[in-house]
Amino acid sequence: MVRKLLAGILGGLAFFAWSSVAHVVLPLGETGIQEIPNEQAVTSAMKANITADGMYFFPGYGLPATASHSEKMAAMRNNAAKYKANPTGVLIYHPAGQDALSLRPLLTELGTNMLQVLLAAFLLGQTTLASFAARWRFVTVAGLLAAISTNISYWTFFGFPGNYTVAYIFIVFMGFVFAGLVAAAIVKPGAGMPAAMAARA
Numbered sequence: 613m614v615r616k617l618l619a620g621i622l623g624g625l626a627f628f629a630w631s632s633v634a635h636v637v638l639p640l641g642e643t644g645i646q647e648i649p650n651e652q653a654v655t656s657a658m659k660a661n662i663t664a665d666g667m668y669f670f671p672g673y674g675l676p677a678t679a680s681h682s683e684k685m686a687a688m689r690n691n692a693a694k695y696k697a698n699p700t701g702v703l704i705y706h707p708a709g710q711d712a713l714s715l716r717p718l719l720t721e722l723g724t725n726m727l728q729v730l731l732a733a734f735l736l737g738q739t740t741l742a743s744f745a746a747r748w749r750f751v752t753v754a755g756l757l758a759a760i761s762t763n764i765s766y767w768t769f770f771g772f773p774g775n776y777t778v779a780y781i782f783i784v785f786m787g788f789v790f791a792g793l794v795a796a797a798i799v800k801p802g803a804g805m806p807a808a809m810a811a812r813a
Contacts, residue, residue, distance in 0.1 A: 644775045735750075742800075
């Protein structure tokens with residue numbers, strides 16, 4: 613267990629270091645993201661009409677928050693022409709603003725990276741993979757699973773830009789590539805296996 617914890621910490625640091633390079637040095641972190649034209653006019657209208665933090669989508673159903681699923685589906689069918697003829701989108705909104713230089717999101721991201729690698733190391737520990745290459749492949753495949761699990765859904769249902777989706781899948785996958793090198797070197801579940809089993813692994 614100590615090895616798994618160490619793999620989670622050091623692998624998470626490797627993941628975080630790569631992610632920092634991807635966002636600060638490389639253009640990957642800004643791929644697909646644009647600034648709003650005429651931002652002052654748009655944000656002024658938002659301040660005047662949206663007062664609560666939240667995730668908003670538009671165009672809406674035109675129904676109260678207590679509407680049932682069937683009522684929402686009926687509204688979608690009845691307003692299909694409206695959805696096709698008007699802008700659509702998703703908005704994450706914080707009317708009070710945020711501290712752009714806060715350490716909290718960075719620490720949260722680092723903690724998340726460590727947890728991700730720790731879980732991958734835990735799964736790796738359940739295997740009988742004896743070789744370094746096999747252990748590294750295991751972690752990187754787990755990373756690919758993590759990378760596509762949300763990003764593809766956001767692209768499919770929320771319309772996230774395709775280049776943003778590809779860039780963030782790559783960022784997460786490469787994070788696991790680097791973290792996998794660390795985890796594969798520390799977690800050795802195949803140690804002590806019979807030679808024949810080790811050869812098959």
